[in-house]
Amino acid sequence: MTTVRKGQAAPKLPRDQFRARFLQAFHDPAYQAESAAIERLEAIAWDAYQQGRKAPVTVKAGPGYADPDYDLSVEWRDASERLQAAQQRWERRDTPDRLLLVCCSSRNDGTCPGEMSKTFRLTQLARQTIAHEAPGTEVDVLDLSRLNSDYDLHIHPCKGCASTAMPLCHWPCSCYPNHAERQTGDWMNEIFERWVAAHGVILLTPVYWYQVPSPLKLMMDRMVCADGGNPDPTTTHGKKADEAKAMELAGWDYPKHLAGRMYGVVVHGDVAGIEGVRRSLSDWLDWMGLHDAGVHSRLDRFIGYYEPYANSHDTLDADGAMQEEVRNVARAVLRGVQDLRAGRFHPPDCRLQRPRPK
Structure with missing residues (x-):
């Protein structure tokens, strides 16, 4: 051991x-x-x-779990049941197409900057395009800047359970809430559900210091449980590291809980870093088993290259070509979702198996 x-x-x-x-x-x-x-x-x-009363309200896990007698957090159980219901809706062919648009800027006009972000405007362009071209499509806008403007709303940092052993990382994340240490108000259970419910996802983000903004990185780190996470915490009796290590060494299949969805990416900056961020986001989404919707679904552009920040919204107003490129990202993902759900989308590598899953 x-x-x-x-x-x-x-x-x-x-x-x-x-x-x-x-x-x-x-x-x-x-x-x-x-x-x-x-x-x-x-x-x-x-x-x-x-x-250490992390989960002070529990119930017996009951049938369907490896250890039915384990005291399971009622908050985790409720979140898990919502994800299962969302996955079942996602799999049904008679439900409307659903796209999740994630506005990843930290800025909005309800907090210190006093002005909306250009990313939010691009998100609205994508939303309007989808509504115009496919009126029956459900569009869900997740604005991560709310972390800075909403009362007591958090995405707490990932604790790195997967690095001890993948089965220790539960799906959905069981690290939060931790009532003993007042790590509450966590947004991720709602965010997990919104990702699961979506047939397609578009990330729209600025570049901050050659990287993604911190709200996006927080969300990305916490979504590690969607890629290989353990849906049954009773198998590790909560956070028993030795039990999780034994499970992984005995063989773990690293289930990809978000596989099969389409994605698009819009990255914008003002000086540098746009290509690296676009590549890293695409690589991350590819790794989780999502499908890109073609070359037009992966966009990186400068808005006002080396120009002042103060008039950057005016610069975006004048850049009609970029606005149309953002619309094309939305169109590409929308059409990809339509083809995928109609059975017309077959990636060339769809029948291949990874020799080294992780």
Whole structure:
């Protein structure tokens, strides 16, 4: 058996540091009138932290799980059932085509920048194109900038369970919420469901320092469970690293939970980095088993090359060719979805098996 390595994690916080962190949420003097109640809540939170009550509300897993007697988080079970229902709708031929458009900019006019992003405008172009060309198509817009403008909404970082052993990474992710450490308000269960429900996905993103914006990277990292994740946490009795290692070494099939969907990518920048980001996003989506919708579905363009940021929206207004290229991304993915669902889309390598799945 492979050794489970230990010794990196910091010790738990002492009471005074815990209290200081807990009270940060109540910095507003308006809370002072309820200071006694807040002190009582802090004592409850300290007790939960000390006991590690990550999932304080559980039910027996029941039939269909490897260990029916395991105490399963009700929040995880509910999320799993929603994903299963979304997958069943996705597989049915009598449901409308559904496209997910992901606006990946961190900027919107409801927070510090005070102005909408160009990415949001491009997302609206794609949405309008789909609505015009296929009125019956369902279009779902996921705006990741809401992480910066919505109250207490988070995509918590991936904890890297897959690197210990793939079966330790559960589908959907079971790392959050972690009530003992107040890692709550996580958006990913909803995001997983929206990806599963989609027949096609279009990512629209700017380039930030040669890379994707942090909301997109957070989502990407957390979606590792969609590529090889374990749909039954009872097989590892939660996060038992030794059990997960034994499962993987015995043979793991790395199920691709989002395989078979079409995708498109729109990347824009102002100086550099657009090609690298477009390639990395395409590689990521290819790896998960999605299908690109052709050369017109993968776009990288500069908006105002080496021009000021201040008038970049005006520059986009004047770039009719890029606007039409974004519309073509939407058209390509829409037609790809239509062909795929009608049985007309057959990738040349569709019958090949990976000799080294992972």
